[in-house]
Amino acid sequence: MRLFSGKVPVIAQEVVQKLSADGDMECVDPNEVIKDIESVLIEYLRAERRVLDEAKNRMEARGVSYTDLHKLKGQAARDLRLPVGEDALPYLLEQVMEMLFHSSNVDEVFAEDTTLRKKITQILRKHMDVEQELDREVRSKIKNLEEGTASFETEYARVMDQLKRNKKLT
Numbered sequence: 001m002r003l004f005s006g007k008v009p010v011i012a013q014e015v016v017q018k019l020s021a022d023g024d025m026e027c028v029d030p031n032e033v034i035k036d037i038e039s040v041l042i043e044y045l046r047a048e049r050r051v052l053d054e055a056k057n058r059m060e061a062r063g064v065s066y067t068d069l070h071k072l073k074g075q076a077a078r079d080l081r082l083p084v085g086e087d088a089l090p091y092l093l094e095q096v097m098e099m100l101f102h103s104s105n106v107d108e109v110f111a112e113d114t115t116l117r118k119k120i121t122q123i124l125r126k127h128m129d130v131e132q133e134l135d136r137e138v139r140s141k142i143k144n145l146e147e148g149t150a151s152f153e154t155e156y157a158r159v160m161d162q163l164k165r166n167k168k169l170t
Contacts, residue, residue: 001086004169005045007127012037014123015096024111024119025100032105040095048084051077089124096120134163 012034019025027033055073059066077084083091097116100106109116138159145152164170 001089001125001128002131003041003045003048003088003092003128004130004164005042006164006168006170007130008038008041008045009034011041011123011127014127015120018119018123019100019111019116022111022119024109024116025106026108026110027106029105033100033103036099036103036105037096040099041092044082044088044092044095047080047082051080051082051084054080089121089128092124093117093121096124130167130169134160134167134169137163 015037016025016027016030016033020027020030025033051073054076055069058072058076059069064072073084097113097120100109100116111119138156141159142152142155145155161170
């Protein structure tokens with residue numbers, strides 16, 4: 001599960017629309033609340049980028065190959081106390097919830113916490129769980145190449161980047 005920068009405005013707008021339409025939240029200017037949610041999500045992306053940069057620095061300092069990047073990224077995330085992967089969803093949910101309750105742009109929140117959590121989680125999950133779909137789509141386009149070969153890896157990365165650009169995920 002991953003948050004893509006291209007999904008940030010969509011998520012923020014959908015959360016505000018859903019909560020407002022269902023009467024769970026009241027705000028004078030929904031655009032300001034959308035900006036507040038976007039800022040929470042963008043800050044997470046910045047922190048995630050710091051984790052990646054730290055992992056790359058560690059990789060370079062230790063002289064290890066890119067095959068260890070995932071492991072070093074996990075270590076850097078733990079050291080910097082930033083949940084990544086599957087742990088990112090509950091973290092982002094808490095950040096958005098805190099923002100809703102403390103934002104000067106939200107006049108009133110009427111719904112129970114559990115109700116808000118369910119609705120926001122559904123929206124976050126819908127937009128963050130696109131990696132598997134992308135992987136299937138990429139593999140279907142390059143099924144003529146043998147997996148594990150250099151040409152497969154190169155073509156996989158190229159097609160994945162192209163799909164992400166087409167779907168405005170980056």
